[in-house]
Amino acid sequence: xxxxxxxxxxxxxxxxxxxxxxxxxxxxxxxxxxxxxxxxxxxxxxxxxxxxxxxxxxxxxxxxxxxxxxxxxxxxxxxxxxxxxxxxxxxxxxxxxxxxxxxxxxxxxxxxxxxxxxxxxxxxxxxxxxxxxxxxxxxxxxxxxxxxxxxxxxxxxxxxxxxxxxxxxxxxxxxxxxxxxxxxxxxxxxxxxxxxxxxxxxxxxxxxxxxxxxxxxxxxxxxxxxxxxxxxxxxxxxxxxxxxxxxxxxxxxxxxxxxxxxxxxxxxxxxxxxxxxxxxxxxxxxxxxxxxxxxxxxxxxxxxxxxxxxxxxxxxxxxxxxxxxxxxxxxxxxxxxxxxxxx
Amino acid sequence: xxxxxxxxxxxxxxxxxxxxxxxxxxxxxxxxxxxxxxxxxxxxxxxxxxxxxxxxxxxxxxxxxxxxxxxxxxxxxxxxxxxxxxxxxxxxxxxxxxxxxxxxxxxxxxxxxxxxxxxxxxxxxxxxxxxxxxxxxxxxxxxxxxxxxxxxxxxxxxxxxxxxxxxxxxxxxxxxxxxxxxxxxxxxxxxxxxxxxxxxxxxxxxxxxxxxxxxxxxxxxxxxxxxxxxx
Numbered sequence: 040x041x042x043x044x045x046x047x048x049x050x051x052x053x054x055x056x057x058x059x060x061x062x063x064x065x066x067x068x069x070x071x072x073x074x075x076x077x078x079x080x081x082x083x084x085x086x087x088x089x090x091x092x093x094x095x096x097x098x099x100x101x102x103x104x105x106x107x108x109x110x111x112x113x114x115x116x117x118x119x120x121x122x123x124x125x126x127x128x129x130x131x132x133x134x135x136x137x138x139x140x141x142x143x144x145x146x147x148x149x150x151x152x153x154x155x156x157x158x159x160x161x162x163x164x165x166x167x168x169x170x171x172x173x174x175x176x177x178x179x180x181x182x183x184x185x186x187x188x189x190x191x192x193x194x195x196x197x198x199x200x201x202x203x204x205x206x207x208x209x210x211x212x213x214x215x216x217x218x219x220x221x222x223x224x225x226x227x228x229x230x231x232x233x234x235x236x237x238x239x240x241x242x243x244x245x246x247x248x249x250x251x252x253x254x255x256x257x258x259x260x261x262x263x264x265x266x267x268x269x270x271x272x273x274x275x276x277x278x279x280x281x282x283x284x285x286x287x288x289x290x291x292x293x294x295x296x297x298x299x300x301x302x303x304x305x306x307x308x309x310x311x312x313x314x315x316x317x318x319x320x321x322x323x324x325x326x327x328x329x330x331x332x333x334x335x336x337x338x339x340x341x342x343x344x345x346x347x348x349x350x351x352x353x354x355x356x357x358x359x360x361x362x363x364x365x366x367x368x369x370x371x372x373x374x375x376x377x378x379x380x381x382x
Numbered sequence: 383x384x385x386x387x388x389x390x391x392x393x394x395x396x397x398x399x400x401x402x403x404x405x406x407x408x409x410x411x412x413x414x415x416x417x418x419x420x421x422x423x424x425x426x427x428x429x430x431x432x433x434x435x436x437x438x439x440x441x442x443x444x445x446x447x448x449x450x451x452x453x454x455x456x457x458x459x460x461x462x463x464x465x466x467x468x469x470x471x472x473x474x475x476x477x478x479x480x481x482x483x484x485x486x487x488x489x490x491x492x493x494x495x496x497x498x499x500x501x502x503x504x505x506x507x508x509x510x511x512x513x514x515x516x517x518x519x520x521x522x523x524x525x526x527x528x529x530x531x532x533x534x535x536x537x538x539x540x541x542x543x544x545x546x547x548x549x550x551x552x553x554x555x556x557x558x559x560x561x562x563x564x565x566x567x568x569x570x571x572x573x574x575x576x577x578x579x580x581x582x583x584x585x586x587x588x589x590x591x592x593x594x595x596x597x598x599x600x601x602x603x604x605x606x607x608x609x610x611x612x613x
Contacts, residue, residue: 185528185537189544196548208552215547223540312448315536316399319444319543320406323437326547327414338417 040070048077167253170245174253182227183261186220190269197278209273209280210290213266217291218346219322221262222302226314228254229306229367251307251367255360259299266291293348296356298322304363392472393480399448400477403441404484411437427500430492432571434485434514439567440546442481443521447538449473450529450601460604467601474526474594478518485514503570505579510570516586517567521546523593530597533607565589 040063046052047060064071193216197209229251243250270287298318306314328342345352393401411433415426449470453459459466492498493507504510521542528538546567549556553572556562563569563578564585574582600606 179534181532182534182537185532185534185541189537189541192541192544193548196552211551212548215551216544219543219547220540223536223543227534227536312397312399312452312535315448315539316403316444319440319539320410322543322547323440324410326550327432327436 040067041073044070044074045077048074048081170249170253171257174250175257178254178257182224182258186224186262186265189220190216190265192216194269194272197273198276209278210287213269213273213287214290214294215326217262217266217269218294218298219318220265221259221295222298222318222322223315224258224262225255225299226302226306226318227311228258229303229311229314248364248367251364255303255364262295262299266295289348291348293352293356294325294346297346297352297359300356300359300363304359304366307363307367389472389476392469393476395453396445396473396477397448397452399441400445400480403445404438404481407437407441408433408484408488423497423500424502427492427497428571430497431501431504431513432568434488434492435517435568435571436546436550438481438485438488438514439517439521440543442478442518443525443542443546444539445477445481445525446474446522447525447529447542448535449477449526450597450607451533451535451538456607460607465602466604466607467598470526470530470601471594471598474522478522481518481522482515485518486511489514501571503573503579505570509580512583513570516583516590519590520565520567520586520593523590523597527593527597527600530600 040060043052043056043060047057052060064074193212197212267288270284270291274282274284274287298321301321302314302318305317325342325346328339411430414433415429418426418429456466459469462469489498489507489511498504498507498510505513524545525538525542528541529535532538532541549567553566553568556566557573557575563575564582566572566574566582567586569579569582
């Protein structure tokens with residue numbers, strides 16, 4: 040009899056058997072208690088009414104979003120600004136941004152949406168700033184400190200009294216130090232083996248390209264400011280041949296951009312170690328071509344010209360960096376530190 | 383673990399930069415010598431010896447700078463009975479041994495083909511090996527110490543390359559005082575005050591020993607190797 044109680048509670052027992060069970064229950068308190076338990080379970084499992092209309096649910100969510108400017112219940116992380124992995128939830132949850140424009144019913148709430156539009160436009164910016172802050176915390180302090188020390192070494196070499204340096208020493212020092220400092224820093228931006236957040240980054244729904252761009256902006260931006268500051272210091276100090284800040288900047292800007300872009304491209308394809316080695320090798324060729332081995336030959340002149348500041352060089356640098364960012368979304372670096380086991 | 387297995391493991395951990403850097407440096411010198419448009423065998427011989435004195439030390443310095451700060455198993459290493467600085471010292475030895483093999487083979491070829499003797503300041507086939515050995519150890523020591531202090535291959539590599547590049551362009555200024563002459567990396571192929579060459583080479587070796595000692599002291603504080611990520 041006990042085996043029939045679940046079906047009895049669910050109402051699926053044939054009529055003849057239901058009568059037998061009903062008759063038994065009148066004289067058996069234990070089975071009545073068990074039936075009560077089965078009926079409680081059946082009550083939870085059975086929906087109280089017909090399923091909700093999806094169209095109405097979506098419309099209600101959109102209406103609520105338009106009225107209060109919130110992202111709605113579809114993406115609970117959006118209201119927190121950042122997902123658990125540190126990335127902006129707006130990128131992770133499509134309900135948080137672009138999905139509002141489609142439904143026709145949305146037009147009737149245009150007035151309310153207009154009031155909330157400013158907030159929605161500001162939200163991606165807030166998320167981006169939060170992402171920048173989160174990524175900045177992941178950069179080990181020693182990296183910017185070391186970059187600053189190397190640049191300070193170059194500036195001190197020019198400023199400190201000592202052996203007479205050749206004319207144009209200020210430009211030369213900045214042109215030698217700034218590119219390799221920036222390129223070495225950029226080489227470590229993409230999936231470095233010691234990145235403390237490497238596994239989180241690999242698992243986050245935030246675009247890897249966006250993360251790379253943010254890291255790149257932080258590292259390259261810092262080195263750019265560092266070189267600008269060094270140029271300003273040398274110019275303000277009245278260093279011979281360094282009165283023109285524009286000329287000082289022109290000495291390092293193009294080489295810095297090109298070497299960093301190449302370093303990034305190699306890092307994306309082959310990993311940070313190869314990128315660092317390649318950047319050092321390329322820069323060594325530039326240094327040797329410009330001052331030591333075959334100074335007057337056409338290959339040396341070509342190499343020196345290629346490492347200068349000009350519109351074509353800056354365009355090539357930008358294109359190379361863009362190619363690196365595009366490639367960064369495709370798989371993992373060959374032979375590098377993989378987030379997952381090799382297949 | 384058998385000794386050979388251990389050394390093979392350390393060679394793998396030293397990385398591709400340590401393996402490929404020295405041969406590529408020599409190849410760069412050979413290409414530069416081949417493309418040299420200036421007349422005279424002396425110039426070509428200078429470029430070939432320059433590959434030993436300039437390119438190989440840079441490759442070794444950057445490779446040694448990358449030994450600290452890129453070990454994915456550093457926490458396991460720190461729990462082992464062998465001290466981590468001994469492990470890093472083994473990796474540096476592997477890196478320098480491979481660099482020495484490439485440099486000695488290159489020097490042997492240059493001596494056998496007569497290009498070594500065509501450079502007037504060659505200092506003979508035996509003592510002349512200090513042409514590459516002293517700057518290699520000097521820059522490697524600098525790279526190793528910078529890697530230990532910064533725990534960043536990028537920072538150490540940038541420092542080594544900057545020092546190398548500054549010495550390339552300011553060689554004449556370095557000759558104007560004693561310290562500059564003694565610490566100059568390229569005294570064989572870029573010129574030195576007569577009589578200073580041996581002192582210069584020995585000073586570079588001593589400086590290298592000082593840098594390695596500094597690195598070992600810094601690496602003795604093993605908590606620094608894993609501390610910052612926890613902050």
